[in-house]
Every structure is written in C-alpha cells, then in structure tokens.
Amino acid sequence: MLKEDERLDELYRENMKIIQSRSVFSFSVDALLLANFTKISRQDRTIMDLCSGNGVVPMLLSHRTALPIDAVEIQEQLVDMAKRSFELNDKAGQLAMYNIDIKNIKEHFKHSTYDVITVNPPYFTNDQPLKVLGPHSIARHEVMIDLEGVVKAARYLIKNKGRLYMVHRAERSAEVIFCLMDNGFRIKTQQYVYNDPDSKNAMFVIVEALFHSQAYVDVLPPFYIYEAEDRYSKEMLEVYYG
Numbered sequence: 001m002l003k004e005d006e007r008l009d010e011l012y013r014e015n016m017k018i019i020q021s022r023s024v025f026s027f028s029v030d031a032l033l034l035a036n037f038t039k040i041s042r043q044d045r046t047i048m049d050l051c052s053g054n055g056v057v058p059m060l061l062s063h064r065t066a067l068p069i070d071a072v073e074i075q076e077q078l079v080d081m082a083k084r085s086f087e088l089n090d091k092a093g094q095l096a097m098y099n100i101d102i103k104n105i106k107e108h109f110k111h112s113t114y115d116v117i118t119v120n121p122p123y124f125t126n127d128q129p130l131k132v133l134g135p136h137s138i139a140r141h142e143v144m145i146d147l148e149g150v151v152k153a154a155r156y157l158i159k160n161k162g163r164l165y166m167v168h169r170a171e172r173s174a175e176v177i178f179c180l181m182d183n184g185f186r187i188k189t190q191q192y193v194y195n196d197p198d199s200k201n202a203m204f205v206i207v208e209a210l211f212h213s214q215a216y217v218d219v220l221p222p223f224y225i226y227e228a229e230d231r232y233s234k235e236m237l238e239v240y241y242g
Contacts, residue, residue: 001084011056013242014063016089018056019081025139027056029225029236030204031120033193034167035060036239037206038118040067048072048109048157050102050119050150053139055082057118058095070114071097072105074144102145102153114157116165121150123169147172147179155183155211163188164209170202177207185209191220196227 002008006021020026035057040047044067049057052071055078061069073079079099086092100108124141138144147168154164164185168176170192177187189208194201202222224233232240 019085038165044115046114047116048114105153118165158211167206173205186213187217188215193223
C-alpha cells in the first residue's frame with residue numbers, strides 16, 4: 001500500500017496508522033489539538049473537514065464517532081494518501097475524501113449540510129515570501145486559499161447553529177475572530193496553546209464558533225505542550241496516548 005518515499009506513522013491513542021511522506025506536508029501537533037478540541041454531540045449527523053491534508057483529522061475524529069465524515073483537500077497526492085490510510089484502518093466506509101478546490105465548494109456540496117466543520121487552514125499570508133511554490137508551501141501559505149475564502153466555504157456548508165472548529169496561529173487571532181464574526185459566526189470557546197509555561201507568546205489559538213448564535217465566549221485556561229525539561233505536559237500526553 002505504500003509508494004516510494006512514503007512511511008507509516010502511528011496515531012497511538014486511536015490505534016491507527018497513517019501514510020505520510022517527506023515530499024508533502026505531514027501533520028503536526030496543531031492537527032492533533034484541533035481534533036481533540038472538537039466536540040461531537042448526540043444530535044450531530046454530518047461532519048466536514050476542510051483543508052484536510054492527508055486526512056489526519058477525520059481519522060482522529062472517527063475514533064470517537066461512527067458518523068460519516070467528509071473531507072476536502074486540493075492536493076491530489078495528499079488525497080490519494082488519505083484514501084489509502086482510510087482503507088488501511090478499515091475506515092473507507094465512514095470517511096470520504098474529495099479532491100476539490102474549496103473556492104468551488106458550491107459546485108460539489110449542498111448549502112447548509114453540516115453540523116460540524118473542522119479546519120486547519122494555511123497559516124501564512126502571501127506577504128511572507130516563498131522560496132519555492134510546492135506541496136509544503138500550499139499547505140502552509142495562502143497561495144491557493146486565504147482565511148476569508150476558508151470561512152466563506154464554511155459559512156456555505158454549515159447548518160444554522162452549526163459549529164466550526166479552527167486552529168490558527170495565535171498572532172492572527174484578532175483577524176480570525178473578526179473574519180468569523182463578519183461571516184455570521186460567533187466565538188463560543190477559545191483556547192491559546194503555548195509551547196511551555198515559560199513561553200512569552202502563544203503559538204496557536206483554537207476556536208469553536210457557532211453560526212447564527214449570540215453566545216458569549218468561554219476563554220479556556222492555556223494549553224501547554226511541554227512541561228519543564230522538554231517533557232510533554234499531562235494534557236499533551238492525553239492527546240497523544242489517551
């Protein structure tokens with residue numbers, strides 16, 4: 001099932017394996033944190049993951065729910081890897097990956113379809129110069145889609161009162177919140193992620209945003225990836241191993 005330059009990595013808590021490659025962008029801790037942050041309720045029926053990469057977030061969520069999960073990714077190589085990972089873990093019947101540019105999402109999916117949407121979008125604006133345009137830069141930089149485009153796609157797909165979960169760079173948190181509110185979302189839960197308790201600045205912000213809601217925001221305590229001496233924190237160990 002593996003192709004040249006591919007490897008199998010472990011998702012330890014979920015007891016799954018995922019196909020990755022150095023030639024394209026591999027998932028990192030932010031994807032694990034996003035999936036861990038995402039809530040799935042008994043009333044939910046449909047889930048979508050945007051900017052899905054190699055499908056790690058749908059795989060992680062599938063450990064917690066039997067609901068069908070759709071996913072969209074623009075890079076064909078990553079879509080192929082994700083589909084093979086789904087098959088490898090006997091998840092092909094639950095998880096569906098589509099090779100689609102989300103700027104054209106209206107051509108492929110119906111309006112107001114999903115109860116839950118997750119997204120780990122490109123973080124860096126085009127003001128930050130690229131050395132080379134390729135699979136890694138497409139995943140990390142807004143060369144194919146920007147924050148506004150991602151949020152507009154989510155707005156089209158989300159049901160009324162549906163929930164959008166997003167992880168982004170902390171330094172862009174004000175822009176993230178403004179963009180979400182400008183498109184009809186209201187931040188319900190927000191958490192900043194730090195490397196360790198001595199860090200001066202947060203690395204990531206994770207948000208839960210409700211569509212067409214008047215909810216007030218719950219700001220959760222900081223999440224620390226590491227404790228002293230580069231040891232994983234108790235919370236991070238829970239994310240990795242359960």
